[in-house]
Amino acid sequence: MGTHNYNFTEQFEFAGKAKTLSIIAIVIGIASIAYGFSDHAMHERTFANLLLMGYYFACVCMSGTFFLAIQFVAQAGWSASILRVPEAMAKTLPIAVAILLVIVGLGLYTHNLYHHWNAPGLTDPSSPDYDKLIDGKSAFLNVPFFMARQVIFLGLYCFFSILLARLSANQDLEGGLNSYRKSFKYSCIFLVIYGFTQPIFAFDTVMSLEAHWFSTMFGWYNFAAMWVSSLAIIAIILICLRKAGYMPWINNSHLHNLGQFIFGFSIFWTYVWFAQFLLIYYANMPEETVYFYKRFEFYKFWFWLSLVLNFLAPVLLLMDRDNKRKENVLLGVSIIVLLGHWVDYYQMIMPGTVAEHNGFGIIELGTAIGFVGLFTFTVLTSLSKKPLIAKNHPFLQESLNHHL
Template sequence: MGTHNYNLTEQFEFTGKAKTLSIIAIVIGIAAIGFGFSKETLHERTFANLLLMAYYFACVCMSGAFFLAVQFVAQAGWSASILRVPEAMAKVLPIAVVILLVVIGLGLYTHNLYHHWHAEGLTDPNSENYDKLIDGKSSFLNVPFFMGRQFVFLTVYSVFAYFLAKWSNNEDVEGGLNSYRKSFKYSCVFLVIYGFTTPIFAFDTVMSLEAHWFSTMFGWYNFAAMWVSSLAAIAIILILLRKAGYMSWVNNSHLHNLGQFIFGFSIFWTYVWFAQFMLIYYANIPEETVYFYNRWENYEFWWYLNLVLNFLSPVLLLMDRDNKRQENVLLGVSIVVLCGHWVDYYQMIMPGAVEKGENGFGFIEIGTALGFVGLFTFTVLRALSKKPLIAKNHPFLQESLNHHL
């Protein structure tokens, strides 16, 4: 089959409305964060929102690198012509990592985050604040070991993301299979490391906000959320680029594949969510049920909205084959899924990070979210504009250009 008449040197120009709107969103985010820190009573809430969005930002970029690795290990042909998008997300990962580490470090230093295990006297038997359970976990939940794990995990992810992007660039310049073989080999290593460490990363960053509670399924629950969010982000960028006249080689079959992934992993996310909930609900052990009781009492609306956005919407709207192939439907569902997993992280993080008296929803939440959306858009599209939009020497490029389902 032929290559058609596609321009294999086509390059995205990051100018105009996309650039302007992303900068405006960043400014709104800075204003929201500044407003939150200007009032002492809102510090915890502001830190919680910063953690939410920094974690979300990092997770989506991490999963961009994960997407690349999965495609290399699977030797997938369908995705060869769209790899520049997750590649751009992977390139941005170091920026997301620095922001997340700064937020966590400042949160620990000021005691506005992780106060359930990092507060005065919790591990001192002579203190009135002594907590026997937290003391028992102190060999794992202590600042040096905690920050060390964060730094090592996130640095390793960033290094693999860097090299996967670098070898893709070398492949464009040098041709041949040497870079592809390196990508395949190191992707195998990366997937093993990623699979074993992302649950621990989720335990540390999110679950330890409520250090008395734990769930062995929490890591996989977070993995499902970050993976499907990344798939939705890739779909949105591809569709918007196609609407802007770029990447004309992306056809409805490519969208169909992405739609299948979003549909399937939304069901997987729901399965893990339900399994975690049902086991805790059925066992009815007070130290376990307190997690859900708190959310029903104080975050009931968000609890149910989470299921509507992340399960019912993608399942009902993407069940039909034709809907997966219609760019407007897939675009709408992908936006819903990204908003849905913001809600997912919101009801995971807020109850443990914010005292009941500081609960609220308003400019801080909306502005911080908009700021990070703007930052993600600006950095990813800027990275995307640095190279041609197609990996012209990828060994499976012809299969992808002629991909039809």
């Protein structure tokens, strides 16, 4: 085992250009959202973009918690020196959750979101707008129960995110294995809860936008998207930190591991996407094929672009072993994957909200830029609060000597 002279008290300083640009991005986002709400005809489109980015923001942060939990339960050694990055994402989750709940709540109240099941008269047999199918789902799809599920599920994810971050801080101060053992135990509990509730969360937040349609694979399709997006973000942050002179212990083998995960789960995302598509195509039932009809008819460019960015690009560029170890290649692929899953969420959400009245311009670009700025500001602020390495992690030496 080698010896190292790394500075384990080193902290990231969030200042200068990075901080300024993130604030400018937030201002651009606020201005774009205000522009969208300035015209009543664009309210629905603005809400749809807010839901898209609010959901994306929350998903990558909760996947940061999922990353931590996976490492603890697997007792993984390779990742011990990079855990501060997903930990910062996990600590940001309460902010993302608060924003998402506000968006969903206002969208329900104004009927700009979820109007397929929340519009007046849909469950009233005496109304001309009565919908028998929606009425049959009303025991599950009703505003009080819907919001209760959102609050309970997201609240549980926040609780475990804060708990794991707190145990990490305690381990820094106290050393020993007490906090690590607790992290292992609570991670096991979190993974069970997350595994059962995350698909329901995806059904509620996104699939219920088109309440006549359903797919039992939709939850795992969303899981694959949020998980590979969070891996891409972790890779981007680590590479940028390393380029800035931080975290010198990160080597090409750590990048190789992340590249393997991004490569593998991009294939998994495609597998679930194609399995869902193939089953619906083969069954050819009108109540199911309407989902893909809308996307072929009004969103064909986005439909195929999603496959190119989320499958072809990562598979072709990361198939070679050496490319997984090159930081510039991995950085480029990670950015492509993040853009690709924005496109993925765009074609998930827009047909069920604005339908054929879609557009692409200031609202879409500005809202996305604003949330990127908000994510950058909150995560990097959190990252700057503690040393960049968990100095008392029991597998730290294994991570520092990680070589493939």
